[in-house]
Amino acid sequence: MRASGLRVALRAALVTTLAIGLLAPARTLGFSGFGAETASATYGKQITFNVELAGGAPDRLEVLLQIGLDPDSTLVAPVAASGTSARYVLDTAQDYLTPNTPITYRWRAMTGGSVTVSDARTFRYADNRPGLDWQSATVGQATVHWYGSGESQARRFGELSTGAAARAEATLGHSLDGPIDIFVYVTRDDFFGALGPGAREWTGAATYPDIRTVFMWLGGGSSDYLDTALAHEVTHVVFFDATRNPYHAPPTWLNEGFAVWSERQNADDQVSVVRDEVSNGLFSFSAITGQFPIGARGSALSYAEGATMVARIIDTYGKAAMARIAAAYRLGATDAEALKAGTGISADQLYADYFGSFGASEPKPVAAATIGPSIVRPASNNGALGSGAPARGAPTTAASGLDLAGLALWVGLALVVVAIGAAAWFSRRRSRGPAAPP
Secondary structure, eight states, X not given: OOHHHHHHHHHHHHHHXXXXXXXXXXXXXXXXXXXXXXXEEETTTEEEEEEEEEXXXXXXXXXXXXXXXXXTOEXXXXXXXXXXXXXXXXXXXXXXXXXXXXXXXXXXXXXTTEEEEOOOEEEEEOOOOTTOOOEEEEETTEEEEEOTTOHHHHHHHHHHHHHHHHHHHHHHTOOOSSOEEEEEESSHHHHHHHHOTTOOTTOSEEEEGGGTEEEEETTSSOHHHHHHHHHHHHHHHHHHHHHOOSSOOOOHHHHHHHHHHHHHTSOHHHHHHHHHHGGGOOOOGGGGSSSOOSSHHHHHHHHHHHHHHHHHHHHHHOTHXXXXXXXXXXXXXXXXXXXXXXXXXXXXXXXXXXXXXXXXXXXXXXXXXXXXXXXXXXXXXXXXXXXXXXXXXXXXXXXXXXXXXXXXXXXXXXXXXXHHHHHHHHHHHHHHOSOOOO
């Protein structure tokens, strides 16, 4: 083939290729992966999660949120993507979230039969209200956080937490599963703003063991109170770790009782509280398994009974009894099984011995009050009500000396008769036809 003929053939092939390319449908761009991911928050208002979507939006997009340290508490939220980015907003103004809560988040995209999940990232929901210029330092097993004038007290709390944790670990036979965060608030408003709705107004310190966080308020009490309160709160975190299981939490009286006992390694101050209440009646331990009473008397007695029961277990069966109880809970024991594992006697016997030591009768369930039958006086033969005042609460009605129920019956019968008569009259008129003209 001559060179000119070869050039003609190549041009023809090129034209054909271009034509085929122009006629073929254009390739559609689509989601090809996750780009930059960010999370930011304004405390008490919202948390915003953003993600860039390379290639455009997938068929379906979700954000997976693990709120707190529990790996089973994952929230799956659908997200509407807009072009090559997406945003999800968690409303913390409507749904309170404790400061320092860790949130692990991932994005999940589905396009056709393909599923893409981003790497997990962790974000801490910080109390970043204006004026809270947080500073931090690590002291022993605790990270203390303070602002304003709280540094010296925060560092003291860190030092005290080391000893408190060590004593609780020795008694429960279990070491902390991780570090503790201690946040020190200077003012009441700042402190209660962190605790959120539902906090009792007498609170001076609070613990959230599930996020390993302690909140302290410098104005909550005297220096001695703050020191013992810190030991109390740190003990709650150790107790949480030592008894943690996937089934249920130990009773509140045991948790709070051990924390009170741990403040001074005894319950001497609580014994008199229980003795003074014997004549008024003590609480059954089954009654203080969950939430403690809100009132001052009920709350104080609940703490006192818990602390003195823990003291009795330790004094009678040794500190190792508490370690055996904690170990039983970690294995999923019931309350009765755990107490028997620690003491060697049944829970019922343990409770009976406790009340007996105070010379008190074991509390029994309060029987439900019986509601008597309603008393309605029958009417006399002539329809008049019987003489005498009606029984209190008995439903009676009188009008012109007649029983209204009987009167209503007679009126109803009369209306039926009238209706039947009217129907018969109209029927006769229709059967006769129109009247003849005059």
